Amino acid sequence: xxxLVAEFIGTLWLVLGGCGSAVLxxxxxxxxxxxxxxxxxxxxxxxTIAYAFGHISGAHLNPAVSVGAWVAGRLxxxxxxxxxxxxxxxxxxxxxxxxxxxxxxxxxxGGFATNGYDALSPGKYSMLAALVTEVVLTFIFLxxxxxxxxxxAPKGFAGLAIGLCLxxxxxxxxxxxxxxVNPARSTSQALFVGGxxxxxxxxxxVAPIVGAIxxxxxxxxxxxxxx
Numbered sequence: 001x002x003x004l005v006a007e008f009i010g011t012l013w014l015v016l017g018g019c020g021s022a023v024l025x026x027x028x029x030x031x032x033x034x035x036x037x038x039x040x041x042x043x044x045x046x047x048t049i050a051y052a053f054g055h056i057s058g059a060h061l062n063p064a065v066s067v068g069a070w071v072a073g074r075l076x077x078x079x080x081x082x083x084x085x086x087x088x089x090x091x092x093x094x095x096x097x098x099x100x101x102x103x104x105x106x107x108x109x110g111g112f113a114t115n116g117y118d119a120l121s122p123g124k125y126s127m128l129a130a131l132v133t134e135v136v137l138t139f140i141f142l143x144x145x146x147x148x149x150x151x152x153a154p155k156g157f158a159g160l161a162i163g164l165c166l167x168x169x170x171x172x173x174x175x176x177x178x179x180x181v182n183p184a185r186s187t188s189q190a191l192f193v194g195g196x197x198x199x200x201x202x203x204x205x206v207a208p209i210v211g212a213i214x215x216x217x218x219x220x221x222x223x224x225x226x227x
Contacts, residue, residue, distance in 0.1 A: 003057035004082055008090035010049040010061045015094030015188050018042035018054075022113040022178075023102050035174050042179070043167030050159030059159075062182040063087055064208035068142040071216025072224070074149075084184075091188030099192055114189045115180040115204045123175040130177045131207050137169045138181045138211030139218075146219040180204040180213075198201040 002108070025033045040072060050059045058075070060066045063084040069075040069171035075083070095112075102109050114120065117130035125133075141162075148161040166181075173179045180186045186204035190197040 001131035003079070004086040006053040006057040006156060007060060007083055007086040008093070009092030010053050010057070010059055011184050012094035012097070013049055014042070014045045014061050014182075015091045016097055019095065019113040019185065019189055020098050020101070023098060023109070035171070037176065039167045039170035042170050043163040043165075045163075046166050047159050047163030054159060057083075061087060061090075061184070062208075063184055063205075064138050064182060064212040065142065067209050068146065068212030068216040070211050072146055072220045074146070080096045081096060087184040088117055090186055091184035094209055095192055096187035109192060111178075112189050112193050113178060114193045115178045115186045116197060116200050117177060117203065120178075120196055120200060121176060122178055125176045128201065131203060133173050133176045133209030134180055134204065135211040135214075137173055137179075138208040139215045140214045141165055141169060141181055142215030143219060146215065147223065150223075177204075181208050183208055 017043050018038070021033060022038045025041075026035075026038055044137075049061060053059045058069065060069065060075075060083060066075055066080055066083040066087070070077065070080050094136055099109060099112075102112070111120075117125060117127045121130060144165040145158075145162055148158040170179045173181075183205040186201060187202065190201045190204075
């Protein structure tokens with residue numbers, strides 16, 4: 001239960017901190033924090049939770065990370081579904097808090113930092129571009145996570161490596177998909193926006209999980225200490 005509560009709170013913070021920066025501060029009032037600021041916000045949420053809860057649950061905060069860890073032999077099968085459920089519920093809770101804040105001045109939620117392709121892509125990128133982006137970036141993200149948390153890696157730096165990697169991922173892909181690499185983050189925002197955001201949600205489950213599975217397999221069979 002401690003692990004599941006940690007995943008719930010951690011994912012809540014990821015959505016509130018990362019998506020909150022995009023919704024509330026990206027363009028506020030005329031010169032907000034911009035893409036760079038939003039990218040840093042997502043990275044900082046991961047860094048803070050990694051050091052706060054990494055020793056409790058591993059601070060996955062992301063169904064794709066849990067799937068990748070499971071494939072790599074880092075997460076027991078019995079824990080996989082409970083982790084994913086806790087992450088999705090935490091993400092929705094974070095989005096709910098953000099909704100209350102964002103509508104507190106009478107404004108609509110607008111795009112609410114949803115992920116999307118075609119018309120929902122910030123740069124109007126195609127479904128194929130979005131699919132490739134999410135698969136490849138999640139693949140690299142999982143390799144960084146698995147490598148930096150390996151028992152052979154330098155101790156105490158995993159949180160920084162993972163947070164900086166997520167920052168870089170956002171710097172690359174915000175114009176393409178608004179950056180997901182995390183099905184819980186995508187689900188939480190899409191549920192509040194509805195419509196096409198929900199209709200496109202499948203890609204932001206399938207692509208990150210495919211990337212995570214590939215990374216888990218590559219790390220397990222090529223880089224694991226047992227090989």
